[in-house]
Every structure is written in C-alpha cells, then in structure tokens.
Amino acid sequence: MTIEELKPIIESLIFVSEEPINEKQIAAILEGESAEAIEAAISELMAEYNERGGGLELRKIAGGYQIRTRPEHSEYVRRYLKSQPSARLSIAALETLAVIAYKQPITIPEILEIRGVTSTSAIKTLLDRRLIVARGHKQVVGRPMMYGTSKEFLIQFGLSDLSELPNLEDFEDLMSS
Amino acid sequence: MTIEELKPIIESLIFVSEEPINEKQIAAILEGESAEAIEAAISELMAEYNERGGGLELRKIAGGYQIRTRPEHSEYVRRYLKSQPSARLSIAALETLAVIAYKQPITIPEILEIRGVTSTSAIKTLLDRRLIVARGHKQVVGRPMMYGTSKEFLIQFGLSDLSELPNLEDFEDLMSS
Amino acid sequence: MFITLFSCAAMAETSTQQDSILATIAEARLELGETAEHYKVKLPTFEGPLDLLLYLIRKEEVSIYDIPIARITEQYLNYVRAMRELDIAVAGEFLVMAATLIHIKSQMLLPRDPDAPEEEAEDPRAELVYQLLEHQKFKGAANVLHQRAMIEAATFTRASLETDKNNPEIAATTFQLFEVFREVLNRRRAITEIEIARDEMTMAEKIAEIKLALEERSEVSAREMFERARSRREMVLLFLALLELVKELVIRLKQSEMFGDIFIAKRGEPSDQVSEVGGQLPEGTDQSGNEPLTADHRPAATEL
Numbered sequence: 001m002t003i004e005e006l007k008p009i010i011e012s013l014i015f016v017s018e019e020p021i022n023e024k025q026i027a028a029i030l031e032g033e034s035a036e037a038i039e040a041a042i043s044e045l046m047a048e049y050n051e052r053g054g055g056l057e058l059r060k061i062a063g064g065y066q067i068r069t070r071p072e073h074s075e076y077v078r079r080y081l082k083s084q085p086s087a088r089l090s091i092a093a094l095e096t097l098a099v100i101a102y103k104q105p106i107t108i109p110e111i112l113e114i115r116g117v118t119s120t121s122a123i124k125t126l127l128d129r130r131l132i133v134a135r136g137h138k139q140v141v142g143r144p145m146m147y148g149t150s151k152e153f154l155i156q157f158g159l160s161d162l163s164e165l166p167n168l169e170d171f172e173d174l175m176s177s
Numbered sequence: 178m179t180i181e182e183l184k185p186i187i188e189s190l191i192f193v194s195e196e197p198i199n200e201k202q203i204a205a206i207l208e209g210e211s212a213e214a215i216e217a218a219i220s221e222l223m224a225e226y227n228e229r230g231g232g233l234e235l236r237k238i239a240g241g242y243q244i245r246t247r248p249e250h251s252e253y254v255r256r257y258l259k260s261q262p263s264a265r266l267s268i269a270a271l272e273t274l275a276v277i278a279y280k281q282p283i284t285i286p287e288i289l290e291i292r293g294v295t296s297t298s299a300i301k302t303l304l305d306r307r308l309i310v311a312r313g314h315k316q317v318v319g320r321p322m323m324y325g326t327s328k329e330f331l332i333q334f335g336l337s338d339l340s341e342l343p344n345l346e347d348f349e350d351l352m353s354s
Numbered sequence: 355m356f357i358t359l360f361s362c363a364a365m366a367e368t369s370t371q372q373d374s375i376l377a378t379i380a381e382a383r384l385e386l387g388e389t390a391e392h393y394k395v396k397l398p399t400f401e402g403p404l405d406l407l408l409y410l411i412r413k414e415e416v417s418i419y420d421i422p423i424a425r426i427t428e429q430y431l432n433y434v435r436a437m438r439e440l441d442i443a444v445a446g447e448f449l450v451m452a453a454t455l456i457h458i459k460s461q462m463l464l465p466r467d468p469d470a471p472e473e474e475a476e477d478p479r480a481e482l483v484y485q486l487l488e489h490q491k492f493k494g495a496a497n498v499l500h501q502r503a504m505i506e507a508a509t510f511t512r513a514s515l516e517t518d519k520n521n522p523e524i525a526a527t528t529f530q531l532f533e534v535f536r537e538v539l540n541r542r543r544a545i546t547e548i549e550i551a552r553d554e555m556t557m558a559e560k561i562a563e564i565k566l567a568l569e570e571r572s573e574v575s576a577r578e579m580f581e582r583a584r585s586r587r588e589m590v591l592l593f594l595a596l597l598e599l600v601k602e603l604v605i606r607l608k609q610s611e612m613f614g615d616i617f618i619a620k621r622g623e624p625s626d627q628v629s630e631v632g633g634q635l636p637e638g639t640d641q642s643g644n645e646p647l648t649a650d651h652r653p654a655a656t657e658l
Contacts (some may be wrong), residue, residue: 009253011232012246016254016515029257048231055188057509066511069189074508076186077193080206085507091496092401098496108350114488117402117447120351127351127529134528136341145347150335157499158506171494172487195513244512268534275535291542334528343532 001033006041011058014045020064020155062154063161089125096122097131101153102168105135105146123147131156178210183218188235188244197241266302273299274308278330278342282312282323300324308333403451404489406433411486418486421479423462427455458482560588560595568605568620576607576616 001009013029014021023038030038042065049058049067058067069077078085089097096119099111111119126132130152137143154161178186190206191198203215219242226235226244234247246254266274273296276288288296303309307329314320326339336342400406410429416422434452437444461478477483567574576596583589596618599605608617 008230008232008247009250012250012254013232013257015233015244015246015512016258018514021257025257025260028260029253048229052225053185054225055185055190056192067192068509068511069192070185071505071508073186073189074510076206077189077510080190080198080202081193081510085504089500089503094496094500095401095492098492098499101499102492102495114485114492115402116404116451116485116489117445124351133335134341134343134347136337137344137347143346145343145350156506157502158509159502166495166498168491168495171491189510192512193510271531272534272538275531276538278531279535292538293541334531336528341528343529345536348529348532348536 001030001037003037003041003044006030006033006037007045010038010041011045014058014065015067017064017066020061020066022064025064059158060160061158062151089129090122092117092119093122093125097126097149097153100126100132100147101149101162101165104148105138106148107138107144107146109144178207178214180214180218180221183207183210183214184222187215187218188222191235191242192244194241194243197237197239197243199241202241266306267299269294269296270299270302272296274303274326274330277303277309277324278326278339281325281339282315283325284315284321284323286321288324402445403430403448404486405493406430406448407451407482407486408490408493418483418490421483423455423459423479427459430455454482557591557595557598560591561599564592564595564599564605564618568618572619573608574618576618579618 009030010026013026017025023035023042026038026042027033027035046058046060049056055069055073056067057070058065061068077083095115096111099114099119100106103110103114108118108120108123111123123132126147127134130150132147132153133150135146135148138146149162153159159165186207187203190203194202200212200215200219203219204210204212207215223235223237223242226233232246232250233244235242235244272292273288276291276296277283280287280291285296285300288300300309304311307327309324309330310327312323312325315323330336331338400409407426407430410426410433411418411421414422414425414429416426431452434444434448437448458478564574564579567579579592580589583592596605596607600607603621605618606621608619609615610617
C-alpha cells in the first residue's frame with residue numbers, strides 16, 4: 001500500500017482503539033506493511049492534524065497514539081459533558097509520585113529517606129488511582145515491595161514514555177538563585 | 178466568534194458526544210452564537226472532512242452529528258477489534274484468578290475448597306482469555322487437572338515473574354500507616 | 355540521651371521568644387493567603403521537616419549551601435514548639451529532624467582536629483544540604499507534573515463506542531488481585547470456623563436434627579440435608595444417623611424415580627404406603643454405606 005492508502009486506515013484504527021494504539025498493534029493488523037511505511041504514515045497524519053489546527057490533535061501518549069481534543073476548548077467540552085475535573089492529588093501524593101517516577105523501582109523506606117516523611121497514605125492514594133503499580137520485591141532484608149509508575153500515569157500526565165519526564169537537574173538551582 | 182473560531186469548538190463537541198449532537202445542543206453550549214453561524218460552521222466542517230478523505234467522516238445521523246470511521250476501512254477496523262480479547266473479568270473470574278495466581282498449581286476441587294463455590298465457568302473464561310493454562314494432572318484419585326497462570330497473565334498485570342505478586346506483608350506495610 | 359537532653363535545653367532557651375514565633379506564623383499565614391477571620395492562629399502546614407526547613411531558609415534569605423545552623427535550628431524549634439502550643443500533633447519526623455539539627459549544631463561547635471587532613475574535615479551540614487537539594491528537586495518535578503496533569507485533564511478522548519466493550523485491559527491491579535485473594539481466604543476462614551463448630555456435633559444431635567426436621571415437614575429431601583453438611587465428617591454422621599433411624603423403624607427413605615432425590619419421611623403415616631419404593635436403601639446409597647466407618651464414629655453409633 002502507498003502511504004496515502006495507509007493513512008486513512010491507520011487513522012481509523014487510532015480512532016476506534018479505546019487505549020492508545022502503538023505501531024506494533026497497527027502493523028499486526030496491516031499484515032505485510034513495513035514498520036517504516038507505518039511510521040511514515042503516522043508522522044504525516046500527525047503533521048496534518050497540527051497544520052489543520054482543528055479541535056482535535058493526534059498525539060503520542062503512553063507509547064501509543066490517540067486522538068484527543070485540544071486543551072484550548074476544554075471549557076466548552078466540560079460544559080457540554082458537565083464533567084468536573086477529577087479531584088486533584090494532594091501535594092504529598094504529587095511529591096511521592098514524582099519521587100517514584102524518577103527513582104523507580106523504589107521501596108517505601110527509600111521514599112521516606114528522600115521525602116523525610118512517611119508516604120504510606122500517599123502510596124495508597126496513588127495505587128487506588130492506578131498511577132503506580134507494585135513492581136516486585138527488593139532482594140534485601142524484609143523484602144519490601146518496590147513501586148513504579150503505570151501506563152495510566154503516562155496517560156494522565158500526557159507523557160509518551162518516561163524519558164519525557166523533565167530533567168531533574170533542572171530543578172537543582174531553584175534555591176540558590 | 179468567527180466561523181473559524183467556532184469550527185474547532187464544534188468539532189470537539191461532536192467528537193466527545195456519546196450520542197449524535199444536534200445544532201440546538203451545540204447552540205446551548207455556545208451561548209450567544211446564532212443558529213446560522215453554527216450551521217455554517219458545521220457545513221464547512223463536513224466539507225473539510227469530505228475533501229480530506231481521511232479515515233474519519235463527519236455525518237448527520239439521527240438528527241445530530243457524529244464523527245465515525247469510513248465504511249471503506251471497516252475490514253481493518255473489524256480485524257483490529259476482533260484481535261482484542263473480550264470483556265472485563267467478572268468478580269467470580271477475578272476471584273478464581275487470584276486463587277490460582279497465589280495457589281498454583283491448583284485443581285478445580287481445590288479452588289472450590291477455597292472459594293466455597295464452583296468455579297467452572299470462571300475457569301473457562303480465564304482459559305479463553307489465556308490468563309491461565311492447564312498444568313498437567315494431579316496424581317491423586319480422579320487425576321484432576323491442575324491450573325496455573327500464563328505468560329499472558331504476567332503481561333496483562335505488568336509482572337516480570339510471579340515473585341512480583343504482592344504478599345500479605347506488602348499489604349500490611351501499606352495499611353499500618 | 356545526649357541529644358534528648360540537648361533538645362530540651364534548646365527548647366527551654368527559646369521558650370521566651372513566643373511572641374516572635376507567633377509573628378512568624380502570622381506572617382506565614384498571610385503568605386499562604388489564609389483568611390484573617392480565623393479565631394485561632396493557624397500554622398502553615400508543611401509536608402514534612404524538609405519542607406519546613408526549606409521554608410525557613412527561604413524566609414531567612416540564607417544560602418542553602420551555607421546554612422546558619424544555629425539560627426535555623428532556633429527557628430525550627432520555635433515552630434515545633436508553637437505546633438505543640440496550638441495542640442497540633444507533631445509528627446515524629448519533625449522531632450527526628452529537631453534532634454538532627456541540634457546534633458549538627460553541636461558538631462559545628464566542636465573544635466576541629468587540627469591534625470586531620472583537610473578533605474576529611476567534612477562539613478557536618480553536608481548530608482542535610484544534600485537531602486534538602488534532593489527534596490527541592492522533587493518538589494520542582496512535582497510542580498511540573500501537576501501542571502502537565504492540569505493540561506492533560508483539559509483534553510478529552512472520543513466518546514465511548516459500542517466496540518469499547520472489548521477493552522482488553524483488565525480493570526484490576528496486582529494489589530486488587532491480592533485483596534480479592536485475601537477476601538476469599540477470610541471468607542474461607544469464616545466457613546472453617548463454622549465447620550469446626552459443626553464438627554463438635556455428635557450423631558445423637560444429627561438424629562435429633564432429622565427428627566426435628568420431620569416435625570416441621572412430613573418429608574425432607576435427603577439431598578438438601580447432605581448439601582447443608584459442611585464437612586465430610588458431618589456427611590458421614592448424617593448418613594449414619596439415617597441408617598440408624600431406618601433400622602429403628604423411625605423413618606423410611608423414598609425415591610420416586612431412578613437416580614432421583616431421596617426423601618426422608620416418618621414411618622407410620624398413611625401417605626407413605628402410596629409412593630413408597632421400599633423400606634430399603636436405593637442401590638447407590640447402599641454402596642456408599644459400605645464405606646469404611648472409622649473407629650471414632652462407631653461408639654457414637656452404638657451409643658444410640
């Protein structure tokens with residue numbers, strides 16, 4: 001198939017998929033199409049969505065692709081859906097999440113070490129909201145459970161993967177200035 | 178608002194709407210915009226979708242507007258949806274899966290012993306979804322089949338091996354805060 | 355012990371400065387935009403001791419790399435003291451940090467060993483500074499994450515389609531899996547407790563139970579009675595009790611069709627004559643009746 005033929009099919013697949021769909025899943029459906037052709041089609045599609053500047057955008061998120069509304073029009077969309085933004089995470093939960101995101105896999109005692117306060121209730125909240133997952137036991141005394149971030153974390157924070165997290169060293173000099 | 182400003186907002190509303198959304202509903206969200214302006218924006222949007230000839234179309238359906246995939250690509254869409262295993266797990270299936278995960282290899286009579294209810298249909302669901310696999314016969318009277326979790330189970334729960342399953346201590350660690 | 359004593363002394367030393375603490379708190383309150391209408395003075399809340407320290411360092415406009423430890427320790431202790439005055443539960447971590455600060459302060463006062471090589475003379479504050487910097491970085495990251503989440507929450511995916519019912523994602527995490535497992539086990543434990551209670555049951559009680567059931571109803575389904583049994587032992591007891599009652603000509607067992615349910619009925623009632631299959635046990639039951647009776651069941655049987 002030509003890229004022009006691939007594009008509408010890929011767009012359909014991205015649209016119907018409830019979760020972000022990745023190149024591999026797309027390739028499995030479009031048997032015989034090369035990974036390069038699929039990637040090229042996707043990047044053309046993304047460029048088209050950007051140029052058009054309509055209400056929708058095609059974004060890479062949690063390792064896959066998804067069509068979403070642009071944040072600029074959220075006010076109207078919320079009004080229509082009568083949706084409330086979901087409850088904000090507490091500062092404790094956010095900070096705990098940040099430590100987990102950058103230091104994963106990490107145990108509760110290690111988080112305590114960094115944050116200087118116990119984080120168990122924050123961990124509970126984050127588990128309930130499926131932002132973090134258990135990642136197995138650390139092979140040390142007591143075999144504490146290690147935690148890491150989930151796919152849901154990437155989705156809720158609009159990250160394509162963990163490498164997109166802002167560089168931690170950028171926050172180093174906030175104090176000395 | 179100009180038509181150019183209206184278009185992306187209307188597109189967003191059509192995109193997020195569960196049911197086809199009509200002009201009246203759109204006008205209610207975009208307070209103060211005239212019916213003519215809204216209609217003009219919609220017909221421009223429809224024309225754009227047609228010209229683009231992408232994977233999606235904006236159609237008038239059941240007295241409202243909806244974005245959907247074009248029928249031309251239904252074969253691929255169907256193939257993709259079919260490749261997705263069906264339905265969420267019922268509580269019975271989840272319980273049975275939990276018992277198998279923690280007590281594997283385990284036979285159906287043993288699961289009955291633990292759950293107190295028969296699990297045959299749950300077992301069938303779990304086998305269909307390839308979350309569990311048969312693990313040979315137990316060398317006892319009746320030689321019942323033993324079951325264990327599969328590789329697919331590890332993938333779906335994001336585990337690298339079974340030792341990563343949380344245990345009672347991990348649970349108590351969390352609850353003891 | 356040394357640290358504790360030192361800490362008490364430091365607290366006493368600073369207790370005269372209550373006014374300045376309250377001033378600090380009031381100031382902090384204004385900074386946090388709290389309404390002035392609160393009757394009680396409100397303390398700014400800090401996530402933990404590191405947060406409080408960062409706040410004090412910023413407020414005092416001192417360098418994080420060269421913390422005037424005596425001054426900051428004093429401020430810190432004032433704050434902790436004020437928390438107590440206002441009946442705010444002081445988390446253990448705040449007290450641990452207080453001890454750490456006092457310890458560092460005491461180390462700073464110790465004269466340095468002049469013979470020690472330059473590089474070994476580590477600043478007692480070094481570890482704390484490192485901790486504060488790390489904490490600061492994660493606070494910054496948390497802030498950026500928060501902003502990202504706010505933007506992301508403003509974007510929406512398409513409405514759910516008919517086809518979404520085929521969502522492959524299992525709506526459960528490993529922790530939920532564990533919780534479910536624990537619930538099942540708890541349920542099981544409750545059942546076991548009942549079983550243990552029932553295991554105390556003697557055959558005499560089983561016989562009484564059958565008789566009682568027949569007082570209420572003229573016919574009782576044997577299957578139902580067996581299904582209610584929670585253990586093998588109880589089933590055996592029930593079975594023996596039935597045999598005993600048949601032998602004593604108290605009941606008869608009836609079966610209206612092959613492999614059908616067996617009903618227990620009192621003997622001597624006229625209706626019995628009509629549908630009775632026979633005074634003997636059906637074939638299947640007879641076989642299982644040959645199951646070896648263990649020694650501890652026999653005395654119970656002969657008691658009657």
